[in-house]
Amino acid sequence: MAQTSEEQAGTDQLATQVIGVIAKTQRIPLETISIDSTFEQLKIDSLDGINIVFNLESEFGVNIPDDGVQNMKSVRDAVEGVRQLLEEKDRPVTPGAP
Amino acid sequence: MGLVCALGNTVAECWSKLKAGESGIRPLSDPGDPPYRFQKGAQALAFSPEAHFTEKDLIVLERFAQFAAVAAREAVAQSGLEFRGALAEETAIVTGSSVGGQFSEEEGYIRLYKERNPRMPPLIIPRTMANAGASRISLEFGIYGPAYTVATACSSSNHAIGQAFWMIRNGQATAALTGGSEAVFAEGLLRAWEGMRIVTPDTCRPFSKDRKGLSLGEGGAMLVLENWDHAQARGAEILGEVVGFGMSSDAHHITQPTAEGPARAMRWALRDAGIGPEEIDYINAHGTGTLTNDVTETQAIRMVFSGTADSLPVSATKSMHGHTLGAAGAVEAIATLLALRHGFIPPTINFSEPDPACNLDVIHNVGRPAEIQTAISNTFAFGGLNAVLVLRKAEASFQHERI
Numbered sequence: 001m002a003q004t005s006e007e008q009a010g011t012d013q014l015a016t017q018v019i020g021v022i023a024k025t026q027r028i029p030l031e032t033i034s035i036d037s038t039f040e041q042l043k044i045d046s047l048d049g050i051n052i053v054f055n056l057e058s059e060f061g062v063n064i065p066d067d068g069v070q071n072m073k074s075v076r077d078a079v080e081g082v083r084q085l086l087e088e089k090d091r092p093v094t095p096g097a098p
Numbered sequence: 099m100g101l102v103c104a105l106g107n108t109v110a111e112c113w114s115k116l117k118a119g120e121s122g123i124r125p126l127s128d129p130g131d132p133p134y135r136f137q138k139g140a141q142a143l144a145f146s147p148e149a150h151f152t153e154k155d156l157i158v159l160e161r162f163a164q165f166a167a168v169a170a171r172e173a174v175a176q177s178g179l180e181f182r183g184a185l186a187e188e189t190a191i192v193t194g195s196s197v198g199g200q201f202s203e204e205e206g207y208i209r210l211y212k213e214r215n216p217r218m219p220p221l222i223i224p225r226t227m228a229n230a231g232a233s234r235i236s237l238e239f240g241i242y243g244p245a246y247t248v249a250t251a252c253s254s255s256n257h258a259i260g261q262a263f264w265m266i267r268n269g270q271a272t273a274a275l276t277g278g279s280e281a282v283f284a285e286g287l288l289r290a291w292e293g294m295r296i297v298t299p300d301t302c303r304p305f306s307k308d309r310k311g312l313s314l315g316e317g318g319a320m321l322v323l324e325n326w327d328h329a330q331a332r333g334a335e336i337l338g339e340v341v342g343f344g345m346s347s348d349a350h351h352i353t354q355p356t357a358e359g360p361a362r363a364m365r366w367a368l369r370d371a372g373i374g375p376e377e378i379d380y381i382n383a384h385g386t387g388t389l390t391n392d393v394t395e396t397q398a399i400r401m402v403f404s405g406t407a408d409s410l411p412v413s414a415t416k417s418m419h420g421h422t423l424g425a426a427g428a429v430e431a432i433a434t435l436l437a438l439r440h441g442f443i444p445p446t447i448n449f450s451e452p453d454p455a456c457n458l459d460v461i462h463n464v465g466r467p468a469e470i471q472t473a474i475s476n477t478f479a480f481g482g483l484n485a486v487l488v489l490r491k492a493e494a495s496f497q498h499e500r501i
Contacts, residue, residue, distance in 0.1 A: 046390075047353050050295050066135065066310070069295050070389075 014086075015079045021059050022075065025052045038074040056082055062089060099337060099432050100172030100277075102165050103317030103419045104140035108172055113436050115418065116444040117465055122419050123301050123313045126283070134288055136297040140315030140420025141283055158221055159234060160199030161281035165318025165425070166231025167238060170275050174239060177322040178334060179273060181239050190271040191232045191245035192262040193320075194254030194278030196424035197287070198228030204286045231279050231318070243271060249424070252384070253477040254278050255319070256427030256485035260343030262323050263487075272325050277428030279318030288314070294353075296388050302421075304385035304414030304446050305392050305460045307453040312386040315420020319428035321435075326495075338435040339495040341472070341488045342371025348482025355390060355478055357397035363484035364402045367474060371488040375403045378410065378488075379470035380443055382434040384478045385414020386421055391478065396456045411468060413461040414446040427477045431487055434475045438491040443468050 015035055023030045026048060033042060039049060053069050056062070056078065062085040064072075072078055104122025105112040115122065122140045129137055142165070147156055150168050159167070181189055202225040209215045224230060229247040236245050244265070248257045255278025262276035282288070291297050291314060298311035321340075329336055344367030348359030368375060381403075384395055392414075400407045415433045422429050437443050442465055449462035471494040478484045490498070 045351070045354065047351070050293070053295070054293065066295055066299060 014083055017059065018056065018079045018082055019075060021055050022052055022078065025055045033075060035075055035079065040073070052078065060086060062086060099176065099322075099435065100169035100174075100320045101317070101429065101432050102142055102145055102168050103319070103422060103425075103429055104142055104315055105419050107142075107144055107168070109432065109436070112419070113440075116415060116433055116436070117440075117442055119445045119447045119463060119465055120418065121301070121447055122315070130285070130288065135292050136299050136313070138301055138313060139283060140313055140422070142316050158224055160202055160225045160230060161316070162195055162199055162279045162318070163225075163230040163234050165281065165316070166193055166277075166279040166320065167234045169277060169279065169318040169320040170235045170238070173275065173320040173322045177324070179322060179324070181241050185272060186240055187242045188272040189241045189243045190262055190265050190274040190276070191235050191241055191243070192248065192258040192265075192274060192276045193229070193232040193235070194248045194250070194256070194258035194424045194427060195228045195231060195280055196249055196251045196254050197280070199226040199230060200281070200284040200287045202226050204284050207286075235275055239275070241275070250483045250485070251479035251481060252421070252423055252426050253479035253483050253485040254424035254427065256431070256475070256477040256487055257345065257483075259321060259323075259340065259427060259431055259487060260345065260485060263340045263343050266323055266325050272328050274323040275320055276323055277318070277320035277431075278425040280422050280424040281316045282314050282423055283316060298387060301448050302387040302417050303448040303450060304383065304387040304417050305396075305453060305456040305458065305462075306449045307451045309387045309389065309392065309453075311388050312416070312421045315416070315422040317419065317422045317425050317429055319425055319432050321428065321431065336492045336495070338438055338492050339490045341490045341495070342367045342369075342373070343488070344368070344370055344486045346484045348484070350482055352482075353480050355394045355482065357394045357401060359482055360384075360395060360398035360476065360478050360484050361401040363478075363486045364398065364474060364476070367486035367488050368402075373472065373488070376406055377472050378403065378406070378474055380434070380437060380468070380473040381410060381412045382430050382437070382473060382475040383412050383414045384476040385412075385416055385446065387414070387416065392453070393455045395476065395478065396458055399458060407458060409459055411443050411461050411466065411470075412458045413443055415444055417447045417449075418444070427475070427485065427487070430475050430477070431489065434473050434489050438470055438473055438489060441467060441469050443470065
C-alpha cells in the first residue's frame with residue numbers, strides 16, 4: 001500500500017533510506033514500497049534478497065550475519081535489522097569488557 | 099580411477115577415509131583478512147605440487163590443472179593402457195571445470211589494478227583457461243583424439259563423463275580419460291562465494307535439520323573409460339561400468355533449483371541405461387547441505403523412485419570431501435563406483451537430526467555394508483543444469499547381457 005506524503009514525513013529517516021536501497025536494487029518505483037510490504041508482495045526472491053543485503057551493508061557500513069539474511073522477509077525486517085546493527089555499532093565499548 | 103582431494107592423494111587413501119566417515123573439512127589454511135564468514139573448507143592440504151611436477155612444469159600449470167594431471171596419471175597407471183598407434187587417436191579426453199585457473203587471473207588483476215602495472219606475465223591465459231587440464235593430459239600421454247572441456251558449474255564433470263561415455267558407446271572413441279578438477283581457494287573466488295551466503299559458517303551437514311550451507315572443496319578426479327569388449331580382450335581389470343547418462347534444464351531460476359528438473363535428469367539417465375527405478379540400490383546425492391538443494395533433491399528422488407524411496411539408501415559424500423564444484427561429479431562418481439565395488443555405502447557425516455522435508459533413507463554418520471549392484475550419482479548446478487550418471491558394479495555388468 002503506497003504511503004501518503006504525510007505518512008512519509010512521519011516515517012523515520014532510516015526507513016526512508018532502507019526503502020530507497022530496496023527500490024534502487026530492484027529497479028522499482030519508490031512509491032510501490034511501504035514499511036508494511038513483504039518481500040513476497042514485492043516479488044523479491046532469495047537472490048534479490050542477497051543483492052539487497054549487499055547494498056544495505058555498503059550503504060550503512062554494517063555486517064549483516066547469515067541468519068539475518070535468511071530471516072529478512074519484509075521491509076520492516078530490513079529496517080529493524082539495520083537499526084539494530086547501527087545501534088550495536090554506536091554502542092560505546094566498556095574498557096576491559098570481553 | 100585417479101583421485102586427489104581433501105581426503106588424500108590417491109583413490110585408496112580417499113576410500114579409506116570415505117569408509118571410515120572421516121571429514122576432510124578443516125580450518126582454512128588462510129583465514130582471510132578480514133576473516134571469511136566461513137572458516138572451514140576441504141583443502142587438499144597433503145597435495146604437494148613439487149612431488150609431481152618439475153619447476154618448469156609448474157610455470158605453466160595452475161593448481162586445478164595439476165590436480166587433473168595427477169589424477170589422470172593414477173587412473174592411467176591402474177588401467178594398464180598405453181596410448182600408442184590407433185589407440186592414441188581413438189582416445190578422447192573430456193574434462194570438467196567450472197572456472198579453470200583463478201590464481202593466475204587474480205595475480206594478473208592485482209598487478210593491473212593495484213600496482214598499475216599493465217605488463218602481464220605472458221602465461222596467464224594458458225594457465226587460466228579451463229581446458230588446461232585436458233590439454234596437459236593430452237600432452238603427457240600423447241593422446242591425439244578428440245579432447246575438450248565442459249563448464250557447467252557444479253555439473254561440469256558429470257556432463258564430461260556422460261559425453262565421454264556416449265562417445266565410446268557410439269563408437270566415436272575406444273577409450274577416454276574423463277573427469278574434472280577445480281581449485282577454488284583463491285582469495286577473490288572465496289570472497290565471491292562469501293557474497294552468495296550459501297557457504298556454511300559451521301560444517302557441511304547434508305539433509306540434517308540444522309544444515310546451514312555447503313563447504314567448499316578442491317580436487318581432481320579422473321576415470322579411464324574403455325569400450326567393454328576392448329577392455330575384456332586385453333584382460334583389463336574392470337572396476338565398474340558407466341551404463342547411463344541423463345541431463346535436463348530447470349528453466350526456472352539462475353540459482354534456485356526445482357524438483358522437476360532433477361527428476362527429469364534422473365529419469366533420462368535411467369532410460370538411457372535401459373533400466374527402471376526399482377533397479378537402483380543406492381543414490382550418491384548432490385547433497386550440498388544447502389537449505390534448498392537438500393529439499394528439492396528429496397522431492398525429485400521421491401518423484402522418480404516413488405516405489406522404493408523409503409528404503410533406498412542415499413548418502414552425500416560432500417559431507418567429507420566438500421563441494422568440489424567442477425570436479426564434484428567425477429569425485430562422486432569414483433565414490434559411487436568404490437561403494438559398488440566394495441559393497442559398502444559411505445555415510446553422510448555431521449548429521450545431527452532428521453529434517454522432515456528430507457525424508458529419505460539417509461545413511462548418516464556411519465557407513466553401511468550393502469550388496470549394491472547399480473547406483474546413480476546426481477549433480478544439479480546453478481543455472482538449473484542437471485546431470486546424472488548410472489553406474490554398475492563390474493560383476494553385475496559381466497552377468498548383464500551385452501547389447
